[in-house]
Amino acid sequence: MRDMDILTVTHPVGQYNVYVGEGLLGRLRELAGVDGRIALITDSNVGPLYAQAIPDAACVITMPAGEQNKTLATVNGMYEQLLAAGMDRGGVVVALGGGVVGDVAGFVAATYMRGINFAQCPTSLLAMVDASVGGKTGVDLPQGKNLVGAFKQPTAVIADIATLQTLPSEELSAGMAEVIKHGLIGDVDLFKRLEIGDSLASFQSLVTRAIRVKQLVVQEDPFEHGRRAALNLGHTFGHAIEQVSQYRIRHGEAVAMGLVAAANLSARLGYCSPDLQGRIEAALEYANLPVRIPADLPPQAQYRAMFSDKKKAAGKLRFILLRDVGDVFVADDVPETAVLETLAAVRNTP
Incomplete structure (x- = not known):
């Protein structure tokens, strides 16, 4: 052992x-x-x-x-x-x-x-x-x-x-959404391994590696005044998905969908390559996670739900966006039209 x-x-x-x-x-x-x-x-x-x-x-x-x-x-x-x-x-x-x-x-x-x-x-x-x-x-x-x-x-x-x-397999998959998120935020090598289906040699290695990303972030910003906001990558979308689904969708599954949406929105606004969405989807699919928002969750309802999110500031929504793997940032000037277009683009067709 x-x-x-x-x-x-x-x-x-x-x-x-x-x-x-x-x-x-x-x-x-x-x-x-x-x-x-x-x-x-x-x-x-x-x-x-x-x-x-x-x-x-x-x-x-x-x-x-x-x-x-x-x-x-x-x-x-x-x-x-x-x-x-x-x-x-x-x-x-x-x-x-x-x-x-x-x-x-x-x-x-x-x-x-x-x-x-x-x-x-x-x-x-x-x-x-x-x-x-x-x-x-x-x-x-x-x-x-x-x-x-x-x-x-x-x-x-x-x-x-x-x-x-x-742990049920679906809960294990849900946890992998946060592991993938941590790779995107601060461990490029971890993400590269996950996108090709390599989940490391053991759960202990995987857990320790993912925790280390969060450890470094929360030490730098313990009360979420700056850098720690990066840990909310995928969560502005994810929390809205959970709320509109009345929590039938697991948190990790919602975060998975939120990561795809964050990449789509980032590319839509010109911050990252459109290829990044496909790379994230590959990592999520290896972990048996969803990459599209269910068709019965209307984009307008999700957008309204975002305004009860505690991450908003001065009445503006805050999104964690990507320039690349390992390069995330906070944006609070995202047009409503871009958000709605992203929600439509990553939604399952009815």
């Missing part, structure tokens, strides 16, 4: 380690330096599989699985369970699950008793390479995704890649 990889993420008030390897869940207290009582937050899919790996939790809170449950009502129920269990500020919230669990548990940890310690144990590829690193937490409102949230840095991230063995 390969030794675990350790990446250290620094932030304005400290640092934490990201551990990537097999068989790590049982070492939670050791790796995360946890001394106090543990409140384990998981969901109805992951809990039955892995909650027993953390046997000394003072309480186990299980939320229904799915983005539709990432709400303030869910959070309120968790506060009540934490109080009933007698959790105080000396305890630690541990998130065991995918990106939804991590976002919700992190927000609970950031706000319960004005903040208690928090550790991430991501069990999906998407959560390992993206959602668990960087300190973003939050919940959705009916008007859009992640509109209520806080920055809450974990004390540790423990990515036990053994949990990927039970």
Whole structure:
């Protein structure tokens, strides 16, 4: 078995380690330096599989699985369970699950008793390479995704890649969208390998390589005032697709479609070669991800949904666009006509 990889993420008030390897869940207290009582937050899919790996939790809170449950009502129920269990500020919230669990548990940890310690144990590829690193937490409102949230840095991230063995294939593919995104943002060699169907020798290598891209970005810009916005590549389109589909489309699948749309829009505006869209589509198709937006999602409805996106500034939509692999930038002066033309161009024909 390969030794675990350790990446250290620094932030304005400290640092934490990201551990990537097999068989790590049982070492939670050791790796995360946890001394106090543990409140384990998981969901109805992951809990039955892995909650027993953390046997000394003072309480186990299980939320229904799915983005539709990432709400303030869910959070309120968790506060009540934490109080009933007698959790105080000396305890630690541990998130065991995918990106939804991590976002919700992190927000609970950031706000319960004005903040208690928090550790991430991501069990999906998407959560390992993206959602668990960087300190973003939050919940959705009916008007859009992640509109209520806080920055809450974990004390540790423990990515036990053994949990990927039970991940459904479609969820594994969804996570690959974020890996491909990270290659496009900051690892040219990784992207070149993915576009020819080479997903590296092991999941551990893949996860560590993708996390390293995010590590460097969030250290440079921990509160998303500049460079960190690049991590939203594909997400202005993706979040709108999710919202208009009423979340029947997985986040990773929506991001995949969003990456294609971002490349199309970038070429349409003259920023990159039209060939880049085809290269991105090749990488996505190798990962069994969609490259066209479903025909039943009207472009106008998607465009309207973008205006509830928290990434807009001064009332203007902000798009992350590409000049080339490894060269992304923020644009906030994109004409509505160009966006609608792109949405039509990358839509499945009815």
